[in-house]
Amino acid sequence: MKFVFPRISRLERDILATNSIHLYFDMLWFGVLTGSTLSFLSIYAARIGATSFQVGMINGAQAIVNLIVALPAGHFLARKAVDRIVFLSAILQRVFYGVMILLPALFASSQQMVSILVITFLMSIPGTSLAIGQNALFGDSIPPENRGRVAGIRNAVLSISTIVSTLICGQVLMAVDFPINYQIVFGIGFLGAVMSTLHLKFVKPAFSDRSAAEQVLSVNGRRKTIKDLLRFDVLRGKYGLKIGLLLFFHIVQYLGIAIFPIYQVNEIHLSDSVISIGNGLFYVLMFLVSIRLEGFTRRYGYKRNLGLGICLLSIYPVFLALSTGPVLYYVASIFGGIAWGFVGGTLYNYILEAAPVGGRAGYLAWYNLVFNAGILLGSLGGPSLGNLTNLHIALWIIAGGRFVAGVALFLWG
Structure with a gap:
């Protein structure tokens, strides 16, 4: 075309x-x-x-x-x-x-x-x-x-x-x-x-871009209701499976967000300088992956690159759990940057690819709902997981969850 x-x-x-x-x-x-x-x-x-x-x-x-x-x-x-x-x-x-x-x-x-x-x-x-x-x-x-x-x-x-x-x-x-x-x-x-x-x-x-833009305000000249925007019919097909898998991913993604800073500061006692270098490594690797991502997506598609990236995200908590000082923390940051270069660069395009032009509002509304639900459930579940076990065990569980989410999206997303 x-x-x-x-x-x-x-x-x-x-x-x-x-x-x-x-x-x-x-x-x-x-x-x-x-x-x-x-x-x-x-x-x-x-x-x-x-x-x-x-x-x-x-x-x-x-x-x-x-x-x-x-x-x-x-x-x-x-x-x-x-x-x-x-x-x-x-x-x-x-x-x-x-x-x-x-x-x-x-x-x-x-x-x-x-x-x-x-x-x-x-x-x-x-x-x-x-x-x-x-x-x-x-x-x-x-x-x-x-x-x-x-x-x-x-x-x-x-x-x-x-x-x-x-x-x-x-x-x-x-x-x-x-x-x-x-x-x-x-x-x-x-x-x-x-x-x-x-x-x-x-x-x-x-x-x-009026020809392709979606008017959120009205459907056939009338105001949209929540029922109009959250179209349940879109969940009956493959998109429903995609949304379910993405909900699971965002939950396991955010399970670690509340635990990582506490573990870095209280468990392995990293200094602010070490953390800043780790963050720098993360963004450098994310940038390097991002500038080469177009070739990967053209060859393998958004789904496979997203699944690969999520699998790689599981490496971050693994090396963090193994870390007793800066070296393995830096390794974790490097893999985290590589992983997020794939995930951050493909996730939204993966959603857009699944949402047909002319009907995207209903599809994107469901993803917005799932994304924020995943943040909330993961942010609340992470501390609970840490309290039920301990922070070290929680990191291994989060790593396993992320790997399963990546494999599931790679195969069935």
């Missing part, structure tokens, strides 16, 4: 160039946020004595909000100018990163963890609108024929800026006394959040 894309005028080319530049800088500064606050918040929580349940609820709180807010947010965004809503949502969400800088000065350690969970819950409300709106804004601001190139450059910029930011923050954490070192790291993250938001302000939705 040959795809013919419409030509664009000189004015539209200028708009495309401007949008692309601001989207690149948006991702560059978001990488700064990722390599600072987002990478070290759970480590900070572990260092102030947080339990695995509390660390898990950093992700669990976001999932709860997404499950409640995602569908109403979709209806709300369908009636509003997407660029304005994205900018306002970004401000309302990211201002809380500035509040985190003040936590060590305002509260005792036990109160700080409660404050972090409250902040996470509050910022997830505008964060849901931001996540939905950003996907729509990207589609409306970049023509279809340019999206692959722009998305690829954005991912490369994100990887590089995250690596640099992570390594810089690691040095800050080693050179400055606790907790001022983490306040500086959170300040770097807030700067990244502010600058990313500023660049989103200048992205304009000049290329609305």
Whole structure:
């Protein structure tokens, strides 16, 4: 099948160039946020004595909000100018990163963890609108024929800026006394959040893809209900099996998210510098895989690459369980980066491939529901698993679960 894309005028080319530049800088500064606050918040929580349940609820709180807010947010965004809503949502969400800088000065350690969970819950409300709106804004601001190139450059910029930011923050954490070192790291993250938001302000939705876009607001001229959006008929075919397998994957994926930081800090006593180097290795390998992923997907397809990546994800908790110091932790980070290069680069395309054009809203709504349910169940189940056994045994169980999920998707997904 040959795809013919419409030509664009000189004015539209200028708009495309401007949008692309601001989207690149948006991702560059978001990488700064990722390599600072987002990478070290759970480590900070572990260092102030947080339990695995509390660390898990950093992700669990976001999932709860997404499950409640995602569908109403979709209806709300369908009636509003997407660029304005994205900018306002970004401000309302990211201002809380500035509040985190003040936590060590305002509260005792036990109160700080409660404050972090409250902040996470509050910022997830505008964060849901931001996540939905950003996907729509990207589609409306970049023509279809340019999206692959722009998305690829954005991912490369994100990887590089995250690596640099992570390594810089690691040095800050080693050179400055606790907790001022983490306040500086959170300040770097807030700067990244502010600058990313500023660049989103200048992205304009000049290329609305109305022929392929789905109107969330109406079906045959009437308002969609939850029943209309969550089409149960799509689960009767192969897509139902895919969704079930992905639910299992996301559960075993997030089982470890609450355990890993606690194990790194309390069990094998890794320093912030070692953790930052491990994070850097993770993102370097993820970047290297990402830039070669197109050839793998063209040859083997999204399903096989996704299954392979999930199987490789099982190696991370294995080496973490075997680790008694930095060396095996670095090995775990290397395999984790390779694995996530495959998983992160194929997962959404795997879903889109299974969702037919003209009916994607119902399919994607189910995946959004499954994804957040997996986060919530995994974030709550991980600490429970650790309490029932111990953190070391829990890591081996998580490794086994991830391997089974990868094999199942490879064979039957």
